[in-house]
Amino acid sequence: MFRKYAALGGCLTLVLLLSALLPATVLGAGSSVAAPAETHKITVSVWQAAAIAFGYYLANSPWLLGLAFFTLYRPLVAGFFVGLILGDPAQGTLIGAAINIPYLGFISAGGNLPADAALAGWVGTTIALVNGFDPAKAVTIAFGLGLVGTIIFYSRMALDSVFAHWADARAEKADIRGVAFMNVVPGQLFLLVASFVPVFLFALNGSAYVQDVLDRLPLWTVSGLVIAGGVLPAIGIALNMRFIFRGSAIPYFFIGFILMTATHGALSLVVIAAIGLCLAYLHLNFVRPAVAAPALTTEPAPAATPAAATPATPAAPKQAIRLTRGDLVKSWALWTFFAHANYSYERLQGTGFAHAMTPIIKRLYTTEDEIRAALKRHLVFFNTENNFGNVVHGTVIAMEEQRANGAAIDDDAINSVKSGLMGPMAGIGDTLSQSTITPILLALGIGIAGGTASGTAVPTFAGATGNPLGAIIYMVLISIVIVAIGYTAWMQGYHRGRSFVTEILKSGTIDRVLIGAGVLGNMVLGALAATYVVVNLAPTVTIAGAQMNLQAAVIDPLFPGALALGLVVLTWWLLKRRVSPLALLTAYLVISIIAAYPFFGPGQQNAGDYSYQACTSSLLHQYSPCGAPPVVTPQP
Amino acid sequence: MSLRLVRIDDRLIHGQVVAGWLRVLGAQRIVIVDDPTSRDEFLREVLTLAAPQGVPVEVYDTASGAVRLIELAAAPEPVMVLTRSPRTILGLRRAGVPIEVVDVGGIGGGPGRSRLHKTISVSPDELRELHEIEQLGTRVVIQIVADDRPIPLAQLDSGN
Numbered sequence: 135m136f137r138k139y140a141a142l143g144g145c146l147t148l149v150l151l152l153s154a155l156l157p158a159t160v161l162g163a164g165s166s167v168a169a170p171a172e173t174h175k176i177t178v179s180v181w182q183a184a185a186i187a188f189g190y191y192l193a194n195s196p197w198l199l200g201l202a203f204f205t206l207y208r209p210l211v212a213g214f215f216v217g218l219i220l221g222d223p224a225q226g227t228l229i230g231a232a233i234n235i236p237y238l239g240f241i242s243a244g245g246n247l248p249a250d251a252a253l254a255g256w257v258g259t260t261i262a263l264v265n266g267f268d269p270a271k272a273v274t275i276a277f278g279l280g281l282v283g284t285i286i287f288y289s290r291m292a293l294d295s296v297f298a299h300w301a302d303a304r305a306e307k308a309d310i311r312g313v314a315f316m317n318v319v320p321g322q323l324f325l326l327v328a329s330f331v332p333v334f335l336f337a338l339n340g341s342a343y344v345q346d347v348l349d350r351l352p353l354w355t356v357s358g359l360v361i362a363g364g365v366l367p368a369i370g371i372a373l374n375m376r377f378i379f380r381g382s383a384i385p386y387f388f389i390g391f392i393l394m395t396a397t398h399g400a401l402s403l404v405v406i407a408a409i410g411l412c413l414a415y416l417h418l419n420f421v422r423p424a425v426a427a428p429a430l431t432t433e434p435a436p437a438a439t440p441a442a443a444t445p446a447t448p449a450a451p452k453q454a455i456r457l458t459r460g461d462l463v464k465s466w467a468l469w470t471f472f473a474h475a476n477y478s479y480e481r482l483q484g485t486g487f488a489h490a491m492t493p494i495i496k497r498l499y500t501t502e503d504e505i506r507a508a509l510k511r512h513l514v515f516f517n518t519e520n521n522f523g524n525v526v527h528g529t530v531i532a533m534e535e536q537r538a539n540g541a542a543i544d545d546d547a548i549n550s551v552k553s554g555l556m557g558p559m560a561g562i563g564d565t566l567s568q569s570t571i572t573p574i575l576l577a578l579g580i581g582i583a584g585g586t587a588s589g590t591a592v593p594t595f596a597g598a599t600g601n602p603l604g605a606i607i608y609m610v611l612i613s614i615v616i617v618a619i620g621y622t623a624w625m626q627g628y629h630r631g632r633s634f635v636t637e638i639l640k641s642g643t644i645d646r647v648l649i650g651a652g653v654l655g656n657m658v659l660g661a662l663a664a665t666y667v668v669v670n671l672a673p674t675v676t677i678a679g680a681q682m683n684l685q686a687a688v689i690d691p692l693f694p695g696a697l698a699l700g701l702v703v704l705t706w707w708l709l710k711r712r713v714s715p716l717a718l719l720t721a722y723l724v725i726s727i728i729a730a731y732p733f734f735g736p737g738q739q740n741a742g743d744y745s746y747q748a749c750t751s752s753l754l755h756q757y758s759p760c761g762a763p764p765v766v767t768p769q770p
Numbered sequence: 771m772s773l774r775l776v777r778i779d780d781r782l783i784h785g786q787v788v789a790g791w792l793r794v795l796g797a798q799r800i801v802i803v804d805d806p807t808s809r810d811e812f813l814r815e816v817l818t819l820a821a822p823q824g825v826p827v828e829v830y831d832t833a834s835g836a837v838r839l840i841e842l843a844a845a846p847e848p849v850m851v852l853t854r855s856p857r858t859i860l861g862l863r864r865a866g867v868p869i870e871v872v873d874v875g876g877i878g879g880g881p882g883r884s885r886l887h888k889t890i891s892v893s894p895d896e897l898r899e900l901h902e903i904e905q906l907g908t909r910v911v912i913q914i915v916a917d918d919r920p921i922p923l924a925q926l927d928s929g930n
Contacts, residue, residue: 243785244781244784244785244889246889248917376793480879480885481879514878514880554807554812556784558783558816560781560784561785562820
């Protein structure tokens with residue numbers, strides 16, 4: 135449904151652009167000419183723009199051991215690098231962290247991309263840094279960019295199908311290098327152009343344009359964008375909660391939230407994570423066994439004799455041709471790098487699989503007919519999660535080896551293992567890497583990034599200084615975990631084949647990891663919600679003759695952060711009731727902007743006006759709840 | 771109607787299904803109907819183990835799957851049904867399984883197949899079978915992930 139996303143993104147952009155044409159007074163705004171004094175401004179040189187554009191290309195490319203999707207693609211990391219390029223890595227990381235939160239529940243599976251998080255990160259951070267925006271404003275603008283960005287991904291998916299046919303033609307000629315070439319070069323050339331050019335142009339000139347548009351908007355709508363920046367994170371957090379906010383792990387979310395609010399954000403996310411790890415251990419050993427016992431007995435279908443007829447340990451025919459460890463590693467490396475180099479609608483990772491098999495085919499087969507058949511056999515539709523799913527490749531390689539040595543393994547046998555295993559392994563792999571490990575480590579990184587140098591989180595964006603360590607720690611941790619899973623799965627798949635698959639599934643190791651991660655994840659996510667979801671009621675109530683802010687005087691003393699917590703849980707509940715995330719996003723954006731309208735007074739007089747008068751004039755306000763009214767109280 | 775989702779997806783259980791649909795639908799049981807898979811002991815075992823804990827998976831051939839699904843359709847427990855091809859659905863439908871909507875969620879491309887929508891490709895036979903399913907009174911929609919809007923088959927292919 136990329137049309138839907140693109141259309142919505144386009145509309146949002148268009149509305150922003152068109153509103154720039156309206157004179158501010160038509161919209162009933164105060165004067166907006168009084169220059170918004172938001173910190174310093176940066177100008178972008180041609181080289182800096184090129185570096186940012188190339189960074190965005192790299193984020194979508196296979197060149198970094200296939201890890202770009204887990205690192206450069208994420209706004210947290212993108213923010214750090216854009217900051218580095220533009221000379222302010224701390225602020226860049228802070229902005230990237232904020233932009234990343236709505237994408238915490240981001241999953242791209244089976245050729246489906248909900249939004250282009252990388253574009254949001256690379257371009258969003260650029261705009262925010264150049265214009266000196268505070269992170270909350272960047273969140274909203276970046277989210278619109280993310281929706282538009284899917285056009286690049288989907289045009290690439292379509293064109294890559296053509297390149298897959300070119301690879302077919304090379305396979306027909308038994309041209310091993312040709313197949314490898316077609317998996318990488320044409321698709322990457324297109325991607326380089328399609329991603330570099332628009333981002334380069336935008337990075338060079340776009341920021342001033344966005345600023346110009348915002349300058350023409352009435353002040354209250356801009357303040358609405360900032361309010362939305364505190365509200366939209368609820369959607370990202372709730373999307374992620376769909377995966378881990380379940381069953382006996384639910385209380386840990388609230389523990390994380392309350393730990394953060396009760397200490398007024400004085401705890402570092404690392405401390406919260408450490409507490410989470412301890413609780414995960416206790417949960418696994420003392421809470422869960424009682425719950426898990428009945429689930430294990432509900433295994434239907436007569437249990438197979440485990441690992442009886444595994445082709446990985448056959449009554450070996452004489453091994454004439456053996457694969458070397460080097461072949462295996464080379465094949466693994468090719469896959470790890472280039473699995474998604476030519477990701478297409480028609481075959482998904484099909485050409486990537488064939489490319490990865492090239493060292494194996496080279497070693498095992500000599501005649502042109504054998505090579506042609508093997509290339510064609512592996513150029514078909516294929517898709518799995520490319521880390522844990524590597525057991526499929528290992529198993530298939532073992533089968534190919536036996537086949538080359540005369541075992542009676544036909545195409546059907548190999549195809550049925552590939553097509554039968556790729557789905558279930560992707561199911562487990564995606565659950566592990568995309569919906570558990572990545573968001574938890576991201577949440578941790580974001581929490582660290584949005585804090586002070588000592589790692590202490592700051593409850594609102596205002597005044598926070600970013601900590602680049604958040605991005606760096608995330609990058610290192612996720613890379614180690616992902617490569618370790620992928621390499622182990624590949625080698626175990628080869629050496630132990632099907633028995634490895636059934637053994638690891640039966641051992642319950644994966645379940646334990648998921649449940650433990652669920653506890654930790656809920657803690658970190660709860661803490662993150664306390665830090666990044668910001669709802670500030672503006673209206674005042676009269677208590678005992680004195681005017682008081684409703685939130686500051688009534689709600690927060692009872693339960694600090696109750697409104698933010700309520701919003702997150704409500705969002706989670708709505709998503710569970712199948713309200714679409716996009717509908718929620720639109721609704722929250724509209725509500726935020728409407729709630730910023732100065733219903734109860736003249737509103738802000740200029741961009742720097744944070745007076746009590748301005749603060750209490752709307753339904754929601756940008757920063758911390760409006761404090762006490764100015765000293766002169768209307769007491770007679 | 772407790773058959774929450776009846777889906778054609780040649781990868782059966784995978785990321786979109788486990789991380790997406792299963793959570794969204796709250797299905798408590800997965801029934802897989804596919805003749806070749808039901809004969810493969812190893813795949814049967816992998817599929818039963820690949821679903822999240824607490825969600826039992828049952829694998830059947832078309833004939834016994836139909837019997838089981840008629841039974842499950844009458845029970846309140848929410849069930850997710852996965853098949854690999856339109857032909858299986860046709861078989862289930864003809865055997866009297868009450869299916870209101872069939873979701874085409876993923877069928878890979880290859881020689882002799884043409885792209886219907888994004889990651890969904892069909893052979894001429896499969897396309898004909900999809901239209902036959904519609905003629906039996908079951909709506910056919912294309913919806914890859916739960917957050918997508920379902921697209922009626924007629925919108926992508928008129929059937930002529």
